[in-house]
Amino acid sequence: MNERVYPVKKKEILELRIEKLAFGGKGIGKIADYVIFVKEAIPGDLVQAQIFKRKSNFAEARLLKVIEPSPLRQEAPCPYFGWCGGCTWQNLSYKEQLRIKKEQVDESIRHLAGQEAVQVRDTLPSLNIWGYRNKMEFSFSDRRWLLPEELNNPLIKNDFALGLHIPGTFDKILDINACMLQSESANQILRIVNEYCREKELPAYGIRSHEGFMRFLVIRQSHANSGIMVNLVTASREPELLKPLAEILLKNVPEIVSISNIINLQKAQVAFGEEEILLAGQSFITDKIGEYEFKISANSFFQTNTVQAEQLYAVVLEYAGLTGNEVVWDLYAGTGTISLFLARKAKIVYALELIDSAVNDGKKNALEHKAENIRFIAGDLLHNLKGISAKADVIVVDPPRSGMHPKVSEFLADSEAERIIYVSCNPTTMARDIQILSRTFRAVKVQPVDMFPHTYHIESVCLLERIK
Secondary structure: OOOOOOOOOOOOEEEEEOOEEOOOOOEEEEEOOEEEEEOOOOOOOEEEEEEEEEOOOEEEEEEEEEEEOOOOEOOOOOOOOOOOOOOOOOOEOHHHHHHHHHHHHHHHHHHHOOOOOOEEOOOEOOOOOOOOOOEEEEEEEOOEEOOHHHOOOOOOOOOOEEEEEOOOOOOOEEEOOOOOOOOHHHHHHHHHHHHHHHHOOOOEOOOOOOOOOEEEEEEEEOOOOOOEEEEEEEOOOOHHHOHHHHHHHHHHOOOEEEEEEEEOOOOOOOOOOOEEEEEEEOOOEEEEEOOEEEEEOOOOOOOOOHHHHHHHHHHHHHHHOOOOOOEEEEEOOOOOHHHHHHHOOOOEEEEEEOOHHHHHHHHHHHHHOOOOOEEEEEOOHHHHHHHOOOOOOEEEEOOOOOOOOHHHHHHHHOOOOOEEEEEEOOHHHHHHHHHHHOOOEEEEEEEEEOOOOOOOOOEEEEEEEEOO
């Protein structure tokens, strides 16, 4: 049997010209037609890279150095860029980020879904490209990742960190004093909590040892009124250790309206828990999307970029083309935020969602806003779809990153709906699902929406119409 011949060898060092970015943010270079992915490289770079993974049709290489930088490169403004796993595209101009996101959606829907006639609009830019997140989650760790300039500093202790994860590591945290994706008031909270925990020697929780006290700091801020919620997640129930911290925070950050201690006794490293103890203020903040105001508690789901969510929903409504007479199915409805917007212009909306707690929140939202034409249905999606007697005129789907189950796609393809609006956070799985739907529907137009500037993440809204 002949041994497979590869164009490259493991550990081989190559020079590559980066042609474009793949979805996920890795640069693409080629030897003949053999694709090589290089993390942290951008289009136009000439790089030196070393192969570390090799497959029959592609390889992955580690960036060693940029020999000739791309004219598209710019200096990243964040001092933690290249270490933190967050904003991996800060070194690209925002204009180029938008162009690449459109290109990736376009390629997916044309080549993977086979929808050549589709119109892909220019990416809808975020109105704010810094400070746009209304929620940030920071982790504590007893294993601090030291930056090169920190390695030989005897004043820096490596057994405490509050910040963000280093890519590829689950237990080491990069200690930071600010994040450019949140407000300056939120950054002030981050610094105060960090300093207080060090001074009072409150130990950081260790993922390996399962010992320590402080686990997470979660900061949520309303775009509508700037009110801030602070959640301090701990590994044991000792709220008296945090009450002085709550007083300091209230004194120094006037926007704070809620401070809670969340108790997580489980080993699972998640920023919610079994019990919530209110340390100061009220148990919620309020925010608005469009004309709708929402109460947001510690564990509530809410769109992370409030302003851009309003633009996203406006596209959904535009594509839905509702006149007031339609029966609408809203699938993967979550807490029913999209359902509220649809209900204004629909006859009735059936909101289907698997998770009971999300459905309960959705019912409260509908009651609060007097949306009496929304019917929430909890449980397995496919099972519940088969039980709806009212045929849909318009179907809206907003599935998770993994997309829809093939059986759901097949069911929708067999429906009598005139239009399907597909809201996606992954152009690859959207293209896969549209390929199934294309048996009876055709993709007419797609609107990419940038919800997360400086990252590879891209939302898109696709209008599919029944083939006559």
